[in-house]
Amino acid sequence: MDKILEELKIAGTEAPQKVGADYLIIGSVTEFGRKNVGDVNVFSRSKTQTVQAGVNIRLVDVSTGQIIYSEEAKGEAETTNKTVMGFGERADYDATLADKAISAAISKLVENIVNNCMDRPWKSYFLVYDTDGILISGGKSQGLRVGDIYEVVQKGKTVTNPQTGMSMELPGKTVGKVEVNSLGGETSDNEFAIVSFIEGSIDQANLTNYYIKQIQ
Numbered sequence: 381m382d383k384i385l386e387e388l389k390i391a392g393t394e395a396p397q398k399v400g401a402d403y404l405i406i407g408s409v410t411e412f413g414r415k416n417v418g419d420v421n422v423f424s425r426s427k428t429q430t431v432q433a434g435v436n437i438r439l440v441d442v443s444t445g446q447i448i449y450s451e452e453a454k455g456e457a458e459t460t461n462k463t464v465m466g467f468g469e470r471a472d473y474d475a476t477l478a479d480k481a482i483s484a485a486i487s488k489l490v491e492n493i494v495n496n497c498m499d500r501p502w503k504s505y506f507l508v509y510d511t512d513g514i515l516i517s518g519g520k521s522q523g524l525r526v527g528d529i530y531e532v533v534q535k536g537k538t539v540t541n542p543q544t545g546m547s548m549e550l551p552g553k554t555v556g557k558v559e560v561n562s563l564g565g566e567t568s569d570n571e572f573a574i575v576s577f578i579e580g581s582i583d584q585a586n587l588t589n590y591y592i593k594q595i596q
Contacts, residue, residue, distance in 0.1 A: 403448075403497060404440040409433060409482060410452060430458040433481035437489045439496060446548055449496045455484025501594045504530070506587040507572060516592055519563050519571025526563065530575075530592045532556040532582060556580020558592060 383404055411434030432454060439449035457480035502522065507515040518524055536550035558575040565571030575592075582590050 402442055402503075404442060405437060405493065406440060407435055407437045407486070410436045411454065412478070412481075414477070426460055428458055428460040429477060430456065431477040431481040432456050433478070433485050435482060435485040435489070437486070437493065439493055448500070449493065451489055451492060453485045453488040455481045455486070455488065457481040457484060501596060504573075504592040506582075506590060506592070509582070509584045509587055513574050514558070514576060515572045516558070516575055517572060519565050519568075519573055521568045521571060524560055524563060524573050526560050528560045529557055529578065529595065530560075531595050532558055532577075532580060533591055533593055534582070535589050535591065552591075554580075555582060555590070557595075 383406070411432070413432045415430050433456075434452060434454045436452045437450065438447050440446070441448050457477045459477060502518075504516045504518045507517055509515075531554050533552040534555045536552040538549050541548055556577055557579040559578050560573050560575050562574045563571070564574070
């Protein structure tokens, strides 16, 4: 919860020059084991060290505090040393195997995490709404194009789940639609879009009560 609150603070007006995260990836090692297997012949011997690790990953939506994806995977890493007639490397303790096993487990989850984020509707927020125009965050690198139309949603009420103690946002209400008129900015950090309302309206004094999302 502390990490989620910290990201919400970064994304807010108190620190406008920093980049807040939309999602947090929280993980833990749920299983860990090491084993040594030896094979002895007349003239040679070999020793294999194997490390197995299990990792659990949880993807948290910062804006709602909800866990939107959870999965566990296992990874394995090993090293083998062989000696012949007493010559060759000895199989000493290899501390790097632990990192390799954990990395292998995480690698199995990365594609699923990315796909889960990409499958969720794109979301943006109002930056400015005055006589000079209406600006929202996001630009070309996020797939916005001139002429695109998006829904404007008024945020739902935030309630606390008495069972988990987690805050959760109830579904919002669509209050209008905006059309992208032009795009600006040079990098993904400072990109913006100028939009205009084609349906509905919002309270200009409370921009944080609204967000823009893809029409599904």
